[in-house]
Amino acid sequence: MEMDERKATILQAIIRNYLETGEPVGSRTISKYTDLNLSSATIRNEMADLEEMGYIIQPHTSAGRIPSDKGYRFYVDTMMEAKDREIEEMKKVLVERQDRLEDMLKGVVKLLARDTQYATLITSPSAGRNKLKFIQLSRIDEEHLLAVIVKEGNVIKNKVIEVPEPLSEETVLKLNLMLNTQLSGMTMDEISLGMITGLKAQAGAHSDVIAEVIDAVAEAISAGEDLKVYTSGTNNILKYPELSDNSERAGQLINTFEEKEGLEALVSTELSEDAGTGIQVYIGSENKVEGMEDCSVVTATYELGGGMKGTIGIVGPKRMDYDKVVGTLKSLRSGLDDLYKEKT
Amino acid sequence: MEMDERKATILQAIIRNYLETGEPVGSRTISKYTDLNLSSATIRNEMADLEEMGYIIQPHTSAGRIPSDKGYRFYVDTMMEAKDREIEEMKKVLVERQDRLEDMLKGVVKLLARDTQYATLITSPSAGRNKLKFIQLSRIDEEHLLAVIVKEGNVIKNKVIEVPEPLSEETVLKLNLMLNTQLSGMTMDEISLGMITGLKAQAGAHSDVIAEVIDAVAEAISAGEDLKVYTSGTNNILKYPELSDNSERAGQLINTFEEKEGLEALVSTELSEDAGTGIQVYIGSENKVEGMEDCSVVTATYELGGGMKGTIGIVGPKRMDYDKVVGTLKSLRSGLDDLYKEKT
């Protein structure tokens, strides 16, 4: 059996209709819905074929058909067209350019949730290169030292270090100089054990301080730099009966969103061939997050320049409005691009 | 009509039972449940009285009674006894003393949610005194300056400032000195406009940098220092039909928790007479958060010493297990106390 044009049209019609209503769709509906001028009987024949081919499913005898994962996949792959939707509002928010990146991300994800009525998430951009720019030690008081670690892309990390006895201003200055001459411009890999031992030796009595600073540096530089995930619109999950009527599962989903557990998994798999659009669609069990088998996920990676990359994601039911979602994400990407360009 | 001992016993029995089952409770049940040895008919008489007095409500004729807000209030006020429950697990987590306060708070709130099966929240402790300890300016690169602002309690804020033209190391040192001699130890109120103008004049060509630093200082010092709220167990809301069967409302609740909107309101009202326990109970519409009229909220303030104060809250249905919740919060408070003492 082959997929011919008419079958494709019918499949498309079925999916479209199902996306709107969430109800199984019957042959009669399609007969009227499309402009093929075919009777319901003919449609029925075709539908039987489509079912045999695995694109649609009958929940029970004498119900209409609903798309299978394979059906959705076909739809997404072949029929999706980029609609440049207007999302003026979004751009406006982006352009307002909150000085705190964090707030901007929260704004974006919230707006996106309101616009699409799905659950959304965004990860903070991670600097691609992970180089140390400089370190600044300062005395806070007798017992505490503050280490400020600045990375490429002006990402900053603070750490308070307890010191057993007071250090003189002079000592602090010396340590500062030492650390910066040795470590500036280094990446994690380049900081060798030998170097660390050398530093400690130089520091003499204050080697324990150095050890703590090095720890902080390691923490700041490596460790996925605590990838932050912001979410919004979790409550939208309740709007789709197929996700919420099993309250066990709904609870698990909500929890996943609240605790952010496993969401990185959605976002970290860049492995697919996204054809340069930066947009990826996972249907049903195509995503590997536990409890999300009944959801579809659309993700887009964005760039803010300087190797700052992050991911935006939308999670909804399988009968998601793929057209709209993909369109929105595309505009959003370009919006973020513009933002960066304006800024430079 | 007066509240005598027997009425109180019956009311208590009704509430206890309702907390367990979530179903309206009838006279027959109470007759067997209590050790008063009264027949159901007598109980019915008493219940009629209690209803007249406003402590209980009949959802419809020929249903059992459920407690009214007033009934819960009576229960909470008079019958609650401190049970020192064992929460070894919690203490253990606390004692592990994660170096990052943030992680600790997240851990606590999560554990609390798992233990109680309600939705929970915690606010980051805010330093009571809001004094400036010192300011540190450093050059990041040609165009950027980093301002590190350290407050009492070693709370740190960073701000990257763009500068039109490069500043020499010397200038930065001078600005540093200037800022610190003038501003160290100040509170928000003490920094007058005159002082700011004076600083700007001293800075000469670099007065715009000073302006930005002052802005950052103001932001750091005032503005409730971005009170952070962490939540957990939002999905527990779905476990209580009286909250979740109206999916509109459930969605709103979940949204409130996700966006943290209005949760500050729960937490900021210290105005009540908490008799030194630091624990407060809001029943039904006693709390002022929109959409939370059907919930009860129990909050406890905790202290980490040095004027660092925060609030823990538990949100659940009105038929919350008040005994358990209050007990848990009490232990938790003392746990946090211990943690602080150990540390000093």
Place this chain on the structure above:
DNA sequence: GTTAGCACTCATTCCCAAAGAGTGCTAACA
């Protein structure tokens, strides 16, 4: 003051019939 008894009220449950949606198959048609 307490209790037994009884009539009465409602929400809930269950069952069954009717309706309705949709299918698969067959036979007729162009």
Place this chain on the structure above:
DNA sequence: TGTTAGCACTCTTTGGGAATGAGTGCTAAC
């Protein structure tokens, strides 16, 4: 050979009682 009309059949959904049962209020007796 593809399309269509028609029909029997299958299942789900809906709606309406009837039965159930929990619980009350009231009255009369103890």
